[in-house]
Amino acid sequence: MVLFERVIEMSYKIELHCHTNPVSGCSNINGRDLVRCYAKAGYSAVQVTDHFTSAFFAEHEFEDYFYGYHAARIEGEKSGVKVYLGAELRYDGCANDYLLFGVDENFLRGAKELLKGPYSEIFAYCRKNGVLIYQAHPFRDGMQETPAEMLDGVEGYNMHPGHRSRNEKAIAYAKEHGLNYLSGSDAHSKEMVGRGGIIADSLPEDSAGLRDLILSGKYELYHEGELL
Numbered sequence: 098m099v100l101f102e103r104v105i106e107m108s109y110k111i112e113l114h115c116h117t118n119p120v121s122g123c124s125n126i127n128g129r130d131l132v133r134c135y136a137k138a139g140y141s142a143v144q145v146t147d148h149f150t151s152a153f154f155a156e157h158e159f160e161d162y163f164y165g166y167h168a169a170r171i172e173g174e175k176s177g178v179k180v181y182l183g184a185e186l187r188y189d190g191c192a193n194d195y196l197l198f199g200v201d202e203n204f205l206r207g208a209k210e211l212l213k214g215p216y217s218e219i220f221a222y223c224r225k226n227g228v229l230i231y232q233a234h235p236f237r238d239g240m241q242e243t244p245a246e247m248l249d250g251v252e253g254y255n256m257h258p259g260h261r262s263r264n265e266k267a268i269a270y271a272k273e274h275g276l277n278y279l280s281g282s283d284a285h286s287k288e289m290v291g292r293g294g295i296i297a298d299s300l301p302e303d304s305a306g307l308r309d310l311i312l313s314g315k316y317e318l319y320h321e322g323e324l325l
């Protein structure tokens with residue numbers, strides 16, 4: 098006899114792009130409050146993507162980078178929101194930003210040594226370690242095109258309300274070059290929480306699981322509000 102289990106359909110909303118104060122000096126919300134806001138907004142998980150730059154490490158220890166992530170995790174355990182370690186990397190002499198998926202502390206320790214560039218070395222390091230690299234808001238003012246073969250994808254929907262990200266152009270670019278594209282809020286404040294992300298019917302355990310989910314393609318993009 099075959100027993101059929103009743104499948105309970107669940108869906109999980111996951112933020113892929115947000116910033117905590119003070120690790121991201123441009124953010125005005127700390128890791129604890131950020132996760133509280135995401136819990137309220139109905140998210141099951143949040144990837145913290147604080148700015149990972151030479152400017153930060155010129156003034157801080159390596160360990161300081163994880164301050165917001167740890168604060169978010171502690172709150173996440175209380176409020177039932179999974180918190181993943183991510184990063185938004187910018188290397189010296191270029192204004193482009195890159196979202197990384199599947200990082201851990203060890204990986205970032207090595208990445209810190211590559212912040213001088215060139216990009217090709219950063220890309221090779223990501224590939225070697227199974228980390229996905231997506232160009233964030235690739236058509237915002239001041240951005241430079243990254244060769245498509247040196248990207249896993251782009252942020253198609255960047256929902257930051259304070260920048261003109263030209264999302265439609267980013268999505269068209271991704272389609273034209275056969276690149277995957279994602280969605281993120283790029284939240285830096287309470288008001289910016291919960292405008293983007295993905296919706297999946299499985300909830301990754303950790304950053305590597307989130308990377309695997311993205312690779313699987315088993316999710317839908319979520320975004321709300323105007324496309325800027």
Ligand SMILES: [Zn+2]
Nearest residue numbers: 116121123124
């Ligand atoms: Zn920022």
Ligand SMILES: [Zn+2]
Nearest residue numbers: 114116185283
């Ligand atoms: Zn950002």
